[in-house]
Amino acid sequence: MTDRPFSEYAERNSGPILDVLRNEFSTSAKVLEIGSGTGQHAVRFASELPHLQWQTSDRAENHEGIRAWVETSALRNLLPPLSLDVLTADIPPQSWDAIFSANTAHIMSIKAVTKMFQIVSIALGDGGVFCLYGPFRQGGEFNTDSNAAFDQSLRARDPEMGIRDIEFLDDLGTDNNLLRLRLYAMPANNHIAVWIKGAV
Numbered sequence: 031m032t033d034r035p036f037s038e039y040a041e042r043n044s045g046p047i048l049d050v051l052r053n054e055f056s057t058s059a060k061v062l063e064i065g066s067g068t069g070q071h072a073v074r075f076a077s078e079l080p081h082l083q084w085q086t087s088d089r090a091e092n093h094e095g096i097r098a099w100v101e102t103s104a105l106r107n108l109l110p111p112l113s114l115d116v117l118t119a120d121i122p123p124q125s126w127d128a129i130f131s132a133n134t135a136h137i138m139s140i141k142a143v144t145k146m147f148q149i150v151s152i153a154l155g156d157g158g159v160f161c162l163y164g165p166f167r168q169g170g171e172f173n174t175d176s177n178a179a180f181d182q183s184l185r186a187r188d189p190e191m192g193i194r195d196i197e198f199l200d201d202l203g204t205d206n207n208l209l210r211l212r213l214y215a216m217p218a219n220n221h222i223a224v225w226i227k228g229a230v
C-alpha cells in the first residue's frame with residue numbers, strides 16, 4: 031500500500047468546511063469533488079456525511095495518493111478517483127447534484143478556471159450546488175496582507191496562478207447558468223462561495 035500523502039492544512043480546514051457542507055449538501059446525494067489533492071478531504075467528508083456518494087477526481091499524478099486514502103478508509107460511499115483535468119475533461123451531463131472543490135481556483139490558470147465553471151454547469155442537474163473553497167479577492171482588494179503576499183508568491187511560481195476575484199468567478203457563473211447565493215467567511219481568511227445551477 032502506498033504511503034498516504036498528508037496535508038496539515040487540509041487537516042486543519044476540514045472541520046470548518048464540513049460545517050458548511052452539512053448545510054449546503056443536506057439534500058444532495060451524489061457529489062463530485064474536483065482536484066481532490068491528497069484525498070484527505072474526501073475521506074473526512076464522506077465519513078461524516080454518509081447520505082452522500084462522494085466521487086473523488088484529480089489529474090492522474092494524484093491518483094495513487096487518493097486511492098491509498100480511499101482504500102484505507104473502506105467507506106462504501108467513497109469512490110476512487112476519476113481522471114479529471116478540467117482543461118480536457120469530457121463530463122457526462124447532469125450526473126451530479128453537488129460539486130465541491132477546494133484550493134483549486136488560484137492554482138489553475140484563468141483558462142482552466144473558465145473551463146471548470148463550464149464543466150460544473152454541464153455536470154450539475156438543475157438546482158445543483160457548487161461549493162468552492164479558497165482565498166478570493168473582493169472589490170479588487172485582498173482581505174489581508176497575508177493573502178496579498180500569498181498571491182505574489184503564487185505568481186512568482188507561475189504567472190498563470192493567482193487569487194481570483196469573486197466578481198470574475200460570478201461572471202463565469204452567470205455565463206454558465208450558475209448564480210452565487212452565498213459567501214461564507216472561513217478561518218484563515220478563506221471563503222466558501224456557493225453557486226446554484228439554474229437559479230440565474
Ligand SMILES: C[S@@+](CC[C@H](N)C(=O)[O-])C[C@H]1O[C@@H](n2cnc3c(N)ncnc32)[C@H](O)[C@@H]1O
Nearest residue numbers: 040065066067114115116117132133134137142
Ligand atoms: C492546492 S491543491 C488542493 C488540493 C485539495 N483540494 C486541498 O484543498 O487540499 C490544488 C489541486 O488542484 C488540482 N488541479 C490543478 N489544475 C487542475 C486541472 N487543470 N484540472 C483538475 N485539477 C487541477 C491539483 O491537481 C491539486 O489537486
